[in-house]
Amino acid sequence: MEPALIRFDDLSVGFTSRDGRLLPVLRHISLAIAPGETVGLVGESGSGKSTLALAAMGYLKRGLKVISGTVTFAEQHMFSLGGSELERIRGGKLALIPQNSGQSLTPTLRIGAQLTEALRLHSKLDPAQFPARTLDLLRQVRLPDPEAIIARFPHELSGGQQQRVAIAMALAGEPKALLLDEPTTGLDVTTQAHILDLLSDIAQKSGMAMVYVSHDLGAIARVCQRVVVMYAGEIVLEGTPAQIFKNPTHPYARGLLASIPRVSNARLPVALEGRPPAPGEAGQGCAFADRCPIVQPVCRLERPELRAIASGEWLRCHVPELAQGIVMEPMTAPAPVAEASSDTAIFTLSELAISYHQANWFRQLLGQADKSTPTVKDISLTLARGETLGLVGESGSGKSTILKALAGLTPRQSGTIAFDATEDLAANVDHRQPDQRRRIQLVFQNPDESLNPRQTVAEILAQPLRLYFGLSGQALRARMVELLIQVRLGAHYLDRLPSQMSGGEKQRVAIARAFAAEPDVVLCDEVTSALDVSVQAAVLTLLDRLRRERNTAYIFVSHDLAVVRALADRVAVLYQGRLCEIGRASDVYANPAHPYTQVLLSAILEPELAARPKLMAADVQELSPPAKGCACQRRCPLKVGMICETETPPWQTVTPGHSFACHKPNNSMG
C-alpha cells in the first residue's frame, strides 16, 4: 500500500456559538487518499463536504477552528505550516476547483490575467511561454475560441464557461492532488462527460489524487474508486461506488438515492423527510435517528461507531440488516401531459433572434446595420397554458438568453413574441403593460443574486403584492403567510434575511415571490442546480404542485436531463442557439431523432450505467454559430454532406408533435 497523499486523522472542526459552546461541523473524520486515487464525497448540503475539502488545504472559513486531529498533505501538517509554505502548496501541488466558480473569479480581472497569475505563481515554465500555455489550458477544458475568452471579464461568460475557466486554473499548477467541490454542476452532460474524461486521464497519467464532492451520483460513479457518504459532519458509509449505489447498507444513503431523479423514470423523486441536525443539535445517539425509517430504541441512546462489515464497506449504523427493507423507489405519479394548441397558447415565439454582438458606437452613428451572426436564431415555438416546456442544450447554447428575451431583459434582434395568442410583447420589460409583467415571472439559478440581501422575506414578498394587487396591512400579511405555507415555509420566516436561510429555503422564497404575482408563465433558469438532491426533490415537488393548483405554464431550463424528464411535458433541444428537436418528453427521450439529441442523451450518467457516452465528432465547442447551414455542421457525427453547410436544415416530423431539423433522411433513424 502506497503512503497516503492526503490524510485526515481524527479531524474535528467547529465554531464557538454565541453562548460559548463549541459546536462541531466535522466530527472525528479519518480518511486517507492515495496518489492516483479518486474519492467521492456525497451528502446533503450542510453535511460538511466543502469544509472537509477546504481543510485539506489547511484552510477554514472565518470563525471555524480545528478542535482535534490533523490533516497532512505529502507528509506535511497543513495546519502548522507557515504562510509562504502554504502559498507554495496551494494552487500548486494541491489545487481546488471551487463550488461557486462564477463568484470565485475576480470581477475586475480578465480571464487571461487570472490564468497567467496562476502560472506565474506555480509553473516552472518560462514566462514567455505563459500565453501559449494559457490558451492550451483553456482548450483542454474545451472552451471555444480561447483567444476571445482570455480577453473577457468573468461576467461575460456563461455559467458553464466560468466553471471551465476555474478548472483550467486549477490545472495550471500541474497539481498532485485536486479537490473538486461540485466541479460540474453548471455543465451540460456532454461537456461534463469530456471534463470527467480529461480529469480521469490526468489522474491516471500523472498519478493525481482527487477528492470529488458532488451531488451528482452519476458523475461520482464514473470517476471515483471509493465513495464516502457524509451526514451531519460524520462519515456514515464508505465503500466502492458499486456497493454504495446498487444496494446501500445505510438508511441515509438509501434515502439520498431515492431523491435523485432518473432519466429512466419519468417521475418526481421523493424528498427525504425532515432536515439534518444543525451543528451541536445531534444528541448522544445516532445523528440520523430523527429521520430514519427504521430507528430503534438503541439508536437514540448510543452513537453507532464506524465499523468494517463483511463486504469491505465501512458503516455507521446499529442495525444494517434492517436497512435492506427500505423501499427505494416510491416515486410519485407521472405528470399529466398538457396538449399544446394555438387557442390555449400563452407564448407564441416566431423566428426569434437575439444578438449579444456590440456594434461599435462609431458604426452606430453611421447607421450601419448589425450584420453579425446572432447568438440565438430562428426560434419558433408555442407554449400552451399549464404546459411545462423543458429547454435543454449544452452550456452557452443560449438557454438563459431566450429566457431573458422572454422576460424582456435582453433586446431581440428580430422576430416576435405573442403573448396570450393576441398581445404582441414588447422587447423591453419597461415598455410592457404592468399586467403583462405580472403574468410573466422569472426565477433564477442563484437565489443569492436575485434576493436583495438587505430585505427581509416580508419585504421581498410584499413588493409584488403591493404593486400588482394593492394589498396592505392585514390582507398583505395574510397573503404573505399563505404564500410561505405554499412553499412549505412558515410565517416565522417573514422576518428572516436571506443570509439567515439555507440555499433551498432561499430558492423557495424566490419561487414564492414569483407566485405572489399570480403569473401565467414562470420562467425557471436552472432553479434547482444550486440545490442538493433532497432539497431539489422538494423544490420539484413544489413546482409540480403549484402548476396543478394554478395551471401555470413553465419554461424550465436545466442541464440536468433527468430533472427535465421528471417535470417537463415537452422538451426543446437547443444547439448553438438554434432549435434541433422538439416534442413530447416521452417521445424525445425514447426516440431521439436529431444527431445532437442522440449525443446528448447518450452522455447522461446514471449511477448504475457503465456505458461510455457517444461524443461529438469535433471535440471543441465553438463560440459563435456558423453563418449559414446547420448549427451542428462542424461537430455532427452523422453529417450528410455539403448541404449541411449551405442550407438551413428542414423540419421533419417523426410522430405528430415530435419534429427535428436535419438534412438526414428521416427513415434512417436508429
Place this chain on the structure above:
Amino acid sequence: MVRLILRRLGLGLITVALVTGIIFVAIEMLPGDACVAYLERDAVGQRLENCREQLGLNRPAIQRYGLWVGAAIRGDLGVSASGGKDIATLVGDRFRNTLLLALCAIVAGVPLSLFLGVVTALNRDKSADLVVSSIAILAMTIPEFVTATVLIFVFSIWLEWVPGIVMTSAGAPVAAFFPEIVLPTAALTLVMAAHILRTVRSSVIEVMASDYVQMATLKGVPYWQIIFRHVLPNALLPAINVVALTIAWLLGGVVVIEKVFNYPGLGRLMIDAISDRDIPVVQAIALILATVYVAVNLGADVLTLLLNPRLRTLQMRGTR
C-alpha cells in the same frame, strides 16, 4: 461608451438649468426683492423705482431669467444689489478660496481616509481598528462647530502652534492663507475622512469575505498581491461615489467651518447674500453650486464606468 458619457453630460446640463430655474422662481415668490431689502426703510416711491430700473427688476420675470442666463454663459454674472460690485470677481474670489480649502482637505483627507479604511478593514476587530473606528464615529457624530472649537482651543490657544482664525481678506493671494488655513483644513479632514473611511472599511471587509478572495488565497496568491490585485480594485469602486459626494460638499463651501474660522469662502458669502436678500449673488452662487455638484458626480460616474467592467457592459447594452 462615448454616447453614454455625452448623455450623462446632457442630463447634467439639464439639471443645472432646472436648479437655476427653480431658484429663480423661488426667489420671485419671496415677498420683496433686492431693492426692498437693500433700501430697507427707504424702499418707497421714486428711490425704489430708480433702484429697480437700475437692476432691471421691473421687466417680466421670464425676460430677466433669459437675460441672466445669456449673460452667465458669457461669464458675466451681473452686479450685486448691495454695493453694485461685479459679481464675477466677488464670487470668483470666494470660490477660489473655497477651492483652496477644499483642495487642502482633499489632499490631506482622501489618501488618509482610504489608507485608514483599508488598514482598519484588514485588522478588523483588532486594537488598531477599534481605536481608529471609534475616532471616526466620534468625528462623524460630533457637530462640526464643536470639532472646530476644540481644534482652535487646543492648537491655537493652548499650544499656540497655528493661528485660530483667518484674518486674510477674500482677495488676498493664495500664499497669504498659510498657515491660517491649517486648522480649517484639519477640521474638514476629520469630518470627511470619517465618512470615507467607514465606507471603504465596510467595502473592503465585504470583498475580503467574497468567494473570489477565498479562491485567490487557495490559489496560493501571496497576501499583499491578493490585497492589491484582487481586493482593492473591487473594494474601492463603491468609494468613488462617496468621495465624489464629499468633494461636492467641500466645494459648496462648508458654512459652519467658514463661520467658525472666519474663512472668506463661498458658503459664508451665500449666507450673507441670502440674509441681505442680494438676489443676483444668490443666483450666481446657486449656479456655481449646481454646476460643481453635477460635474463632480459626472466625473465619479465616468470613473466608475471606466473602472468597473461589469457596469461597463451592462450600461452599453442598456443604451443601445
